[in-house]
Amino acid sequence: MNPQRRGEETRSHILRAAEECFARYGYDATGVAEICRRAGVTKGAFYHHFPSKQAVFLELLDRWLATLDAQFAAVRAGAKDIPEALLRMAGMVGRIFEEEGGRLPMFLEFWSKAAHDPMVWQATISPYRRYRAFFTGMVEAGIAEGTLHSVDPEVAAGAIVSLAVGLVMQGLMDPQGADWGEVAQEGVRILLEGLKSREKE
Amino acid sequence: MNPQRRGEETRSHILRAAEECFARYGYDATGVAEICRRAGVTKGAFYHHFPSKQAVFLELLDRWLATLDAQFAAVRAGAKDIPEALLRMAGMVGRIFEEEGGRLPMFLEFWSKAAHDPMVWQATISPYRRYRAFFTGMVEAGIAEGTLHSVDPEVAAGAIVSLAVGLVMQGLMDPQGADWGEVAQEGVRILLEGLKSREKE
DNA sequence: AAAATCATACCAACCGGTCGGTATACAAGG
DNA sequence: CCTTGTATACCGACCGGTTGGTATGATTTT
Numbered sequence: 001m002n003p004q005r006r007g008e009e010t011r012s013h014i015l016r017a018a019e020e021c022f023a024r025y026g027y028d029a030t031g032v033a034e035i036c037r038r039a040g041v042t043k044g045a046f047y048h049h050f051p052s053k054q055a056v057f058l059e060l061l062d063r064w065l066a067t068l069d070a071q072f073a074a075v076r077a078g079a080k081d082i083p084e085a086l087l088r089m090a091g092m093v094g095r096i097f098e099e100e101g102g103r104l105p106m107f108l109e110f111w112s113k114a115a116h117d118p119m120v121w122q123a124t125i126s127p128y129r130r131y132r133a134f135f136t137g138m139v140e141a142g143i144a145e146g147t148l149h150s151v152d153p154e155v156a157a158g159a160i161v162s163l164a165v166g167l168v169m170q171g172l173m174d175p176q177g178a179d180w181g182e183v184a185q186e187g188v189r190i191l192l193e194g195l196k197s198r199e200k201e
Numbered sequence: 202m203n204p205q206r207r208g209e210e211t212r213s214h215i216l217r218a219a220e221e222c223f224a225r226y227g228y229d230a231t232g233v234a235e236i237c238r239r240a241g242v243t244k245g246a247f248y249h250h251f252p253s254k255q256a257v258f259l260e261l262l263d264r265w266l267a268t269l270d271a272q273f274a275a276v277r278a279g280a281k282d283i284p285e286a287l288l289r290m291a292g293m294v295g296r297i298f299e300e301e302g303g304r305l306p307m308f309l310e311f312w313s314k315a316a317h318d319p320m321v322w323q324a325t326i327s328p329y330r331r332y333r334a335f336f337t338g339m340v341e342a343g344i345a346e347g348t349l350h351s352v353d354p355e356v357a358a359g360a361i362v363s364l365a366v367g368l369v370m371q372g373l374m375d376p377q378g379a380d381w382g383e384v385a386q387e388g389v390r391i392l393l394e395g396l397k398s399r400e401k402e
Numbered sequence: 403a404a405a406a407t408c409a410t411a412c413c414a415a416c417c418g419g420t421c422g423g424t425a426t427a428c429a430a431g432g
Numbered sequence: 433c434c435t436t437g438t439a440t441a442c443c444g445a446c447c448g449g450t451t452g453g454t455a456t457g458a459t460t461t462t
Binding site for chain 2: 164
């Protein structure tokens, strides 16, 4: 087989195995040996493709953030209206929890690692701020188009992101505790109710 | 000195040192030796007072949850109105971030540990569910007293807790990224705006 | 043969936890 | 008051096991 192709495959095998382990056991509790075992590869191959365990983690982080980017952009582009866009995003939550709930624990892993590791923090914080800016832009657009009433867009965006982050966290910790898809849907609806422009209070 | 009193002091020294280390470096990255160094005791003393490193962690968790309990109950009791109670709780956020911001990273540590460790999960999830129930009760009370319009109390409570959790998370990751106290205040205000009872939309 | 890819064997460091032993306080008995 | 006994608090060297990472050789492809 083509060696480059072969190399790429082992690489992705390692990535997939690492993702699974990190999500299931956590970063520290996952040994390189275990990753290799699951990937059907030896340590030699592992350290041929990645300089360190952390490098694998960071690449996983990058990829995850990239998919988030794409999803957000797609939803916004497909909606005619800011409220509609937000509601659709909320609607995605339920589906996400069902379909790739297995990959979600990585989110927590990223977050908690970033709190202590400067490199991970660097890699996390900048995309995160982009998301905040993204939602700020949405709120501004909503105000401009007249569907939202005048509020500080940054603050409103902060609240929206808080809702999202909190939703993911709770869904991770207590999946059976509630229908998180519904909570997301309804939470955004309530938030929108408070944001929608209307004559007077 | 009284030996029992002395014992209690070393015990609390260990607890304080461990809290600091866990918050700064994370649970796994913190060695028992480091905790002992900061506490000014030896390993012998450590394992005399605690059966394991995890036991220290769990005790820290218990204490933290107990203070949360007290604060919530106090605020609710002191408010004449559900919306007022929620707004006051939001107002506490800024103060909390300033005053004991140093202890907050433990929150993340608890959360991420709970995701992988059944014992920690057990210790975390039950108080957490109490909080959800607490807020559910508040929403129900708000509906009963007529200040909130009729919504599913469980769902609304889920949204409120999400906002809170997300707020803490963001404040932890990006303290300078925003005035989280203000975001909390305004976020709850918006949420309340969507929850308040009014004639017609 | 040169380069890329992977396997095997191995290491040095670290870490949670143990253990034999010491020091101090205190109560009882003489 | 002094001795003896005992429980608590504490010390610090040490151990078994694990882990991230490395060194080196084999194999395959071009």
